[in-house]
Amino acid sequence: MSEENNDISRRDWLRTVAATVVAGSIAGGVLSSCRRGNDDWLPLRADARGEDKNPFDADVIVAALPGEVRCVGCNRCMPCSFGVDIPSMYKAYNEAVRNGEIPASGKDYRNGGGAERCRAFVDRIEEEIGDRHIAHRCAGCGKCDSVCPMKLPIAEQMRSIGRLIDLTREETDSI
């Protein structure tokens, strides 16, 4: 091959590279058009009025928790219309209280590691009782209260435990 061919090929090579770069920039520009500006965010924003209140106030939730519950397992409250497995929930809750998984107060909650220690309790009831039958399904209808021989405030306690479950899920699933 002669020198002439060598020169041409190098220039051609440069030309090809330049063409690729130009084509690439055009492609990049087209792809960039997929990116839109911040204007598109407005319709996706929910109502911004009112402060962002924290719906998961640990102090309030923990303060409402009962201690060990004296459920004898008579099953008169069953079957709950909303599917809550009340005796099993009480059994698991009592076990958790004995294990120290349930905080005694807001201070205890914060010092004891937050929602992580309740996670074991939530995992256990999810596995043993099933998500459709745990305490947060309670709607507070109160039919169980009227038949309980131990006069336990079942609906109130189930709702409190349910809020603890929601708080635990919120805190441990978001980290």
Add this chain to the structure above:
Amino acid sequence: MSKTQTIYRRKDDNANGRGKALQLGRRVTAVVALSVMTVYFVMLGTSAALKLKWIASVQIVPVALSVSGSLILFWTVVTLLLGRVYCSMVCPAGITQDIAARLPRMSRRMKLRRGYRHHDAHNRFRYIWLGLTAVSVMAGVSMMLALFDPYGAFGRIMTYLLRPLIAAASGGTVLTGTLAGVVAAAVTLAAIVIVPMKRGRLICNTVCPVGSVLSLLSRHSVYGMDINTDACVNCGLCERVCKAECIDSKGHTVDMSRCVVCFDCTAVCDSGAITYTRRRHRLSIPMLMKVPGARATATLESTGSADNTEKPQAIDRRRFLTAGLILAASPVVASAEKKLRRVMPKEIEQRPTTDTRPVTPPGIMSTRAFLTRCVGCGACISVCRARVLVPSAGEYGASNPLHPMKNYDDSYCRYNCVKCTEVCPTGALKPLTVEEKHFFRTGLANVDTDACIGCGLCAGRCPKGTITMTEREGRRVAKVNHEGCIGCGSCQYICPASPVKAIKVNGLKR
């Protein structure tokens, strides 16, 4: 080859020392890259995994989709300079194919130690395929890109096959996805394991969009494989080890548009004739000798095929697409040891919700941009601890399979969680802060007042406080204030109405 097996004279005993070093470097880099990617996907969900997110962010399709200018420039320059090093050292699907091709060749049976043969490039096919992919992406249909993106394909294998296996083995609950995801992942895995055993990097040089784009750049790379015809003894070893099937040992040409820069050829050549060096733009032939039928190694006129007399063969797509075995993943159900209860809890019968528009994860620019950018890698599905993200199976249209959507029947989106937006490498989900997420609407809840039983569970749970109980036709029913609703699904999750949920979240139209 050891010294005692010499059958020809060699000038230099260690003529391929540099080649062997390059090959070792490539292998080490490849193993590291694949390991990091695997660990990243397996560990998704732990905070440590986010430190490894860079391995996903440097993959070429995510770089292109997230339009990260610096990385686009980086890969363009690297490929123009060095050739398709991405394909051998960073691409997870490519490295997997290398391992799959190598395994049978390490056995002692001669039948399994088959060499590769030179094949012509299927340029017409692969560039038309690339063109179709590009056009469809710009039209908003990303299915071709998503299905054949090597990062997305590998991600799906991790998300729908490996992670469930690991979860099952460690006793947890399984199936981060649906049957569609498992089938797609299984077919992909079968393809990238079976095809390389016979035909090497055929997938990389036909259907892979990354391979086709990079081939346009590497065709004229500065550095490349070059055969010195003075030193070449025509043994054909390089052609036999070339997994991209791009070396024609008779014609002494290497098609750099298909070469994946694995350095296997230069490591095996005992004469040191094929080396990785500055490419010449003129033919190198000894003064008086002409090699019949050969063309210049790297002149611009060459289209990459040594024999111009043959027409490029049409690839038998059907053969390698149907080569995948569908592995049915047997769902391992978590054994819930139900203790003996005297009275079983009531099982409320609820049909799954099927009549709502799919709800996207938070952080999207618009539904259209989300569908275009998502490659279906499943990273967000893997990282979602609430397990509310599931892969779609046609809800977003048949052309957008395996994109994440939310299943609010069995779970709900946690109010303070933005993990899915943190792991998306293509920019389909932009990173959000927790405060931004509190106001980011992904859907709207709607009450079916006929089905609502007025229990008030939804109103008690709504984190934005938008649901109130009102009276309609003498009954107590729920009412949603659409201005505040962000579509988190907490209400739909808890609704106990039978036979269908009375409050459902609809995804947004745009």
